[in-house]
Amino acid sequence: MAESDGQEKTEQPTEQRLRQAREKGQIPRSKELGTAAVLLSAALGLMMVGDSLGLAMARLFERNFQVDRAALFDPEAMMPALRDSLMGLMWPLFGFFAIVLVAALVGNSLLGGVNFSSQAMLPKLDRMSPMKGFKRMFGMQSLVELLKSIAKVVFIATLAIWLLWGQFDNILRLSDETLPAAMVGSVELLLNMGLLLCMALLPIVAIDVPFQIWNHTRQLKMTLQEIKDEYKNTEGKPEVKGRIRRLQQEMANRRMMGEVPTADVVVVNPTHYSVALRYDKDKPGAAPMVVAKGLDEIALKIREIAREYEVPVISSPALARAVYHSTKLDREIPDGLFVAVAQVLAYVFQLNAWRKGQGNRPVPLKEDLPIPDEYKA
Template identity: 55%
Template sequence: MAEDSGQERTEEPTGKKIEESRKKGQVARSKELGTTFVLIFSAIALLMYGPAIAKGLYNVMGRLLSLNRNETYDTTKMFAVWGEAFSELIFPMAMFVFIIAIAGIVGNTLLGGFNFSWEAASPKPSKMSPMKGIKRMFGPQAAIELLKSILKFVLVAGFAILLIQMYFDEILHLSIETPPSSVLHSLEILAWMFLALSCTLIIISAIDAPYQSYNHHKQLKMTLQEVKDEYKNSEGDPMIKARIRRTQREMSQRRMMQAVPDADVVVTNPTHYSVALKYDTDKAGAPIVVAKGVDEMAMQIRKIAIGNEVPILESPMLTRSLYHTTEVGHQIPDRLFTAVAQVLAYVFQLKRFKKGRGRRPTPLSKNLPIPTDLRH
């Protein structure tokens, strides 16, 4: 924890930290933004479907207050009357609720996106702790919430007084109007005042949404030690990985050294580079580099070659070309095949000569045919 370790949260949150926080339900959220969306679209829905709802309620009251004797005492007819009366309200009420539901979803997911977490929904003992509750009540976040509440009250109260003054004459005029026009007119006034008051909350949302986004990002920031620990957990301890790479390199070198005794020839620089070559006459293909090395590794290759009577030839240009162009276990490039073929031909002739099966080969040319772009 940053507070416990004394380190400051100066590092940007990693992708893993952001993903883990989303799984825990920790995303940027603005209650003011969600509330503003719901209230504004409720007012819009009231303007769109309010007259139909008011007319439907007026007709329902008129119908239910004008029941005859048979409809009053016959229960089967009562259900039919209820269905007939409330049928006018089904569509406008459904659309009204639908608009509010969509506004609630959009408003609450606009900042931070849609996110559901069982972990966030599960009960936590820390939320039931009285001490932590007191800290939350008197903490910086509580002070900010108090400030927002005061600002909302001042804004809404001020706009409410202004709207009452604007609509004061129309409100008084309602007393001389007759229903149902008075009901529809009063509903229209109420809807426009409701919309105007709801729009005042846009000011609060415009301040709260960026602050909540900034505060959430600030809470996700990590200490340098947390970044290092996460890297170790995800990528592995660098020291352990270096030890593994060193072990793998040593194993590869041991396998490479074990292949030197089977080589047909070792070409050298003569001091800094050594490359061991093998050509399998039973298989079609180019010669293969079975080992290569520089400095100490080159000396080790030569020692093993001497101990196993593998011919060693000095050819600086060819040795450097093979070292830089061919990996261990791979065939030599086609463009070096002519030069290597001359080396192998010399070696094979020398072996036959030593066994008394042929004449001494002519010395190997120092100017082997190596392409200019492959010279190193």
């Protein structure tokens, strides 16, 4: 829809878009970062295990070039000799490869983190299309990678020539050394130059990592219409959500109206407010509870149901407003309204007893019930 409308992708990707891309295996990766990590770790690893590896190889040469005549003609002597040779090299090589392996794992997961995507492993028909493959080969991404490779080769070659030129005298001086010293010197020279060449990849990494992050974000950018569609799909259409809220409100009102017949009294403001109160006298320490309340049309409906089920309706505007604003549905009234509500309930209980012929007619309820200022609305 966004592409057909001609909208530009100018908006940053949402969290949902980033999450979906990650599930598909589309995360920022820098090949240069992984390559630099492996090469640097290899150079440093050789420096760390170089002495032990050189000593192991010297022992290997010494053992295998000093073989007595009996061992040469013994068919069973070859396998123990091979085993001893491999065991002598195993621990230095194991340390070297362990360093390189850890660096490879860390270097390739620094940007984008560790991500396992089953969707990325699924076969896709568009990848088998020759036309799309042709477009990928000559697309902008391939052009950028080609320019990066050319620039990297030129940069590394220039640095290598500069290093060789700087070490030219030291290289010539090796010819004057004896064989063991010349070998040690040449190895040290090669390792130092290799380390410097590997470190030359760091500026390339410093350029490539921000570029990959920027390119990844650019590819996931969205149009305004895509953001709106995603919001609708995630949160629901406004009209649907409004209808759901109305249905939920209607269901809550029906449940509330079903509690009105169980109330002991309905306190009303004759025009706007109605609150239905119930008091469980058999429950020790219980306080009057609001079982229904409402404004305007709902208030009228509460009064109609109360009259239908002969629930006393008492007009007390100040108390009705105070209870409505201070007490939630199915909650006990606050302590500050106990006295006022107790007077109303006492009047209702006396009125019910008088109607049954038990006791005298109660004194009419006072209009100015004791309501604290903080509850007056």
